[in-house]
Amino acid sequence: MEQQSKIALITGGSRGLGKNMALALAEKGTDVIITYRSRKDEAFEVVSAIEANGRKAAAMQLDTSVVAGFKTFGNEVSALINEKWSRSQFDYLINNAGIDNRSLINDTTEDAFDSLMNVHFKGVYFLTQQLLPMIADNGGIVNLSTGLTRFTTPGYAAYASMKGAIETFTKYLAKEAGSRGIRANVVAPGIVKTDFTKAAREAFPDLEKIMSGNTALGRIGEPEDIGGVVAFLCSDDARWVNAQRIEASGGYSL
Ligand SMILES: NC(=O)c1ccc[n+]([C@@H]2O[C@H](COP(=O)([O-])OP(=O)(O)OC[C@H]3O[C@@H](n4cnc5c(N)ncnc54)[C@H](OP(=O)(O)O)[C@@H]3O)[C@@H](O)[C@H]2O)c1
Secondary structure, X not given: OOOOOOEEXXXXXXXXXXXXXXXXXXXXXXXXXXXXXXXXXXXXXXXXXXXXXXXXXXXXXXXXXXXXXXXXXXXXXXXXXXXXXXXXXXXXEEEXXXXXXXXXXXXXXXXXXXXXXXXXXXXXXHHHHHHHHHEEEEEEEEEEOOHHHOOOOOOOHHHHHHHHHHHHHHHHHHHHHHHHOOEEEEEEEOOEOOHHHHHHHHHOOOHHHHHHHOEOOOOOXXXXXXXXXXXXXXXXXXXXXXXXXXXXXXXXXX
């Protein structure tokens, strides 16, 4: 009998790290559902690239900062996996979608704080709550954090605090979902060349040089440095890795 493919759902898979995770998972034989907020065309290009390599893929619209939409999204995921995979559950959830919004503590507005909070913590918490019953036993969850919870860069107090909350949430998730064999881990990238860091890289032309100089491997990250780490965590090779924070920063600030 043909073995059933695993399915991973990645939020924010239209570009950047999420796109690379989708490609890396598909490369390792996992089918993929990605979500996008507004860049539908880019999301469907990712789907086409995966399908061209012989795996199943789908893209769905979701704003991960709007909790009120999660019940409907859950129903849509359910219908999709039933139709496309003849299944009622998927295997891996990767909470990746995110926004950059840099400001010093002195200058942070309540609106900026709330928008970071909604996408980086509240949205992740309640989307995971909504989807947990749809994650198959012995599946897994990967939450994206940042190197900025270990070291500091002025301007990222609110963002890094919320990622710190995600790291704590992940430990609780691992504890509570462990009875179903579901593992929960954190991947914490250092700076990576994506749209997310574009504004900061443009505002500080020396940033890349300075960050590279403070990295043991002598450069900043590329999206391809991250996808494989997530693909590993979403595989049986990582079956005994649980409640861990894996930093992928090339050895920044050692
Ligand atoms: N790049 C880095 O240096 C770095 C370092 C550490 C951690 N991270 C973390 O890694 C994750 C991905 O970052 P990235 O560099 O890949 O960012 P990116 O290139 O800016 O891509 C962001 C992705 O998230 C989606 N997204 C943004 N806001 C959303 C929302 N409200 N609802 C749903 N989807 C939303 C975007 O969808 P659309 O394309 O449709 O807009 C896009 O797919 C984030 O959690 C970030 O905090 C990044």
